[in-house]
Amino acid sequence: MASTPPPEPAVASDGLIGAAPRDILLFAARTLAWAVLFFGAWYVAAKPVSLATSWIAARVLEATTPADSVRVAWRNDKALFEIRPDASTTYRDRLPAGMSVDMEVNTLKQTYGVPFFLALLAAARPRRFAVKAAGGVAILIVLAAIGVACEVAIGFGTTQVGALHPFAPGAAAGTLFALGLQLGTLIFPCVVPVALAIGFAGRITRSAS
Amino acid sequence: MARFALVFAGIVLALFAAQLTPPAQVWVVGPWTDAVAHVATWVARAFDPAVAVVGATLYSQANGFAVTILSGCNGLEAMIVLLAAILAYPAPWKHRLAGLAGGVLAVQLLNIVRIVSLFYIGQWSLAVFEWAHLYAWQALIMLDALIVWLLWLRLLPRNPPSPATA
Numbered sequence: 200m201a202s203t204p205p206p207e208p209a210v211a212s213d214g215l216i217g218a219a220p221r222d223i224l225l226f227a228a229r230t231l232a233w234a235v236l237f238f239g240a241w242y243v244a245a246k247p248v249s250l251a252t253s254w255i256a257a258r259v260l261e262a263t264t265p266a267d268s269v270r271v272a273w274r275n276d277k278a279l280f281e282i283r284p285d286a287s288t289t290y291r292d293r294l295p296a297g298m299s300v301d302m303e304v305n306t307l308k309q310t311y312g313v314p315f316f317l318a319l320l321a322a323a324r325p326r327r328f329a330v331k332a333a334g335g336v337a338i339l340i341v342l343a344a345i346g347v348a349c350e351v352a353i354g355f356g357t358t359q360v361g362a363l364h365p366f367a368p369g370a371a372a373g374t375l376f377a378l379g380l381q382l383g384t385l386i387f388p389c390v391v392p393v394a395l396a397i398g399f400a401g402r403i404t405r406s407a408s
Numbered sequence: 409m410a411r412f413a414l415v416f417a418g419i420v421l422a423l424f425a426a427q428l429t430p431p432a433q434v435w436v437v438g439p440w441t442d443a444v445a446h447v448a449t450w451v452a453r454a455f456d457p458a459v460a461v462v463g464a465t466l467y468s469q470a471n472g473f474a475v476t477i478l479s480g481c482n483g484l485e486a487m488i489v490l491l492a493a494i495l496a497y498p499a500p501w502k503h504r505l506a507g508l509a510g511g512v513l514a515v516q517l518l519n520i521v522r523i524v525s526l527f528y529i530g531q532w533s534l535a536v537f538e539w540a541h542l543y544a545w546q547a548l549i550m551l552d553a554l555i556v557w558l559l560w561l562r563l564l565p566r567n568p569p570s571p572a573t574a
Binding site: 215216220223231319381382386389 | 424428485486539543544546547551554558562
């Protein structure tokens with residue numbers, strides 16, 4: 200019986216793309232192993248990671264909502280946003296002077312892409328790991344902050360003071376915040392780490408030479 | 409590479425927004441989620457006859473514990489991402505369809521494992537359930553989609569016959 204060689208791959212092996220099936224499966228196994236380490240480290244470092252993300256989210260909120268200032272603290276293992284409406288909102292709605300709205304957010308929902316990305320990147324064994332890891336983490340933290348800001352904005356928008364809504368976004372803004380919340384929890388932490396890892400990865404298996 | 413990234417992002421955003429619309433929720437997402445719940449129940453009943461299902465909710469007749477499958481837990485997002493990655497990559501339609509069929513199977517098989525495992529993890533510890541549900545399994549499902557896509561890329565023939573000359 201004559202044997203035929205397997206078809207050549209459509210693409211030349213370049214990092215993750217076009218790697219042999221055995222290398223792909225080994226890559227998956229390494230990712231799982233690294234994930235144990237990085238997810239554990241991320242959970243231990245939840246407070247600084249969350250506060251850094253929340254600080255950026257606070258700046259996004261100050262730029263996109265009628266908030267005079269947004270402060271961030273840590274309470275009950277969650278980020279606490281203290282939002283002070285701006286002067287025009289306070290005057291228009293006759294809100295008490297110095298009033299602020301507090302909101303707790305579990306930012307781990309948005310930041311779990313960080314350990315996922317680091318596990319993928321470590322498993323891909325790229326050159327200049329530290330630089331690529333730092334760049335990827337920075338991108339993921341900013342995206343996570345956008346997702347957190349959208350979650351806080353939605354909560355801020357549904358907050359009532361008496362019969363008043365200090366911040367009631369229009370239909371378009373409300374839809375954008377809702378989409379940002381969905382992307383921030385379902386797409387940014389899952390898909391962006393994969394895209395970054397593929398973009399940054401060197402070969403799956405580093406050459407022995 | 410830039411074309412792939414643009415097409416991929418476009419398809420992901422379009423399908424992700426589309427599945428959030430009320431008609432898609434009623435006609436696609438809801439029935440799909442119910443079907444996933446029923447398959448997960450069928451699998452769990454193989455070793456635990458006390459498991460029952462109502463709509464998209466699995467519950468234990470032994471202790472009353474229940475989990476409801478919602479959007480984000482039905483595997484649709486991972487399928488959308490995989491579909492976008494396969495469609496964005498230049499390949500013959502025959503191979504794309506084969507990749508999609510294999511991909512849907514791989515994603516949903518692991519998703520069933522996710523649901524059944526979460527059902528029992530929740531009965532053991534709600535803290536671990538939350539951790540596994542919100543973080544670990546989300547990443548695992550996407551890793552599954554990535555592996556399927558990488559294997560599919562590898563299995564593409566180098567010089568596929570042109571549809572015009574076939």
